[in-house]
Amino acid sequence: MRMLSWIVGCCMLTAVGMANAATQVLFETNQGNFTVEVYADKAPKTVENFLQYVKDGFYTNTIxxxxxxxxxxxxxxxxxxxxxxxxxxxxxxxxxxGLLNATGTIAMARTPDPNSATAQFFVNVADNQFLDYTSPEPDRIGYCVFGKVVSGMDVVFKISNLPTGNQRGFSDVPIRTVVIRRASIINGK
Structure with missing residues (x-):
């Protein structure tokens, strides 16, 4: 009987742990892979939007x-x-x-319109406090952080240090194209 109780207890703990597992997304790039964990409890609409793009395969072959x-x-x-x-x-x-644009966090890119974020995101490679929320005014609302890199930050830093130049009206474009081969949910919902 004790053995049965122990087995049931272990199964319940495993189930609870799996239910509470944070959703993670694996980015496979031509420079290496990195994984981000997203915070649906802090930015539910943003995370839902981002994960739908991931599920749709939108990020495949973007750069x-x-x-x-x-x-x-x-x-x-x-x-x-x-x-x-x-x-x-x-x-x-x-x-x-309450989340900050600290090194390793992922946030939504947008235009000067605070509510213009769609699919583009950025990963901070420095503590960028000037991007944080400070007030609801449009020029101080900041950029929505919705997760952080949990593995592969070395790849993110490698990408951030690539030589860049101007291409087709864009500045700061890596000279060697950095391709997101695929983004996929590896655990969670």
């Missing part, structure tokens, strides 16, 4: 088109020829969630 050392790497919106991919409607800015 990191904006790379600035000691700042961030940005991608998820353009193909290898720098053609913008069509996106769904923008998601509301959830930057007032």
């Amino acid at each position: 990191f088109h904006r790379v600035i050392g000691r700042f961030m790497i940005q991608g998820g919106g353009f193909d290898r020829e720098l053609n913008e991919k069509p996106t769904r409607a923008p998601v509301v800015n959830e930057s007032n969630n």
Whole structure:
């Protein structure tokens, strides 16, 4: 009887652990792989939007088109020829969630319109406090952090240090194209 209770207890702990496992997304790039963990409890609409793009295969063969050392790497919106991919409607800015644009965090890229984020994201390679939420005013609302890199930060740093130049009206484009071969959910929902 004790053995049965122990087995049932272990199974329940495993089930609870799996239910509480944070969702992680694996980015496979031509420079190596990295994994991000997303925080649906802090930025539910942003995470739902991002994960839908992942599930749809949207990020496959997109590139990191904006790379600035000691700042961030940005991608998820353009193909290898720098053609913008069509996106769904923008998601509301959830930057007032207590998360900071610290080294290794992932956040939504956007235009000056605070509620213009669609599919593009960036990974901070420095602590970028000037991107954090400070007030609800449009020029101080910040950029919504919705997760962090949990493995492969060396790959992110490698990408951030690549030589860049100008291409087709874009600046800070890596001279050697950095391709997201695939993004996939590796655990969670």
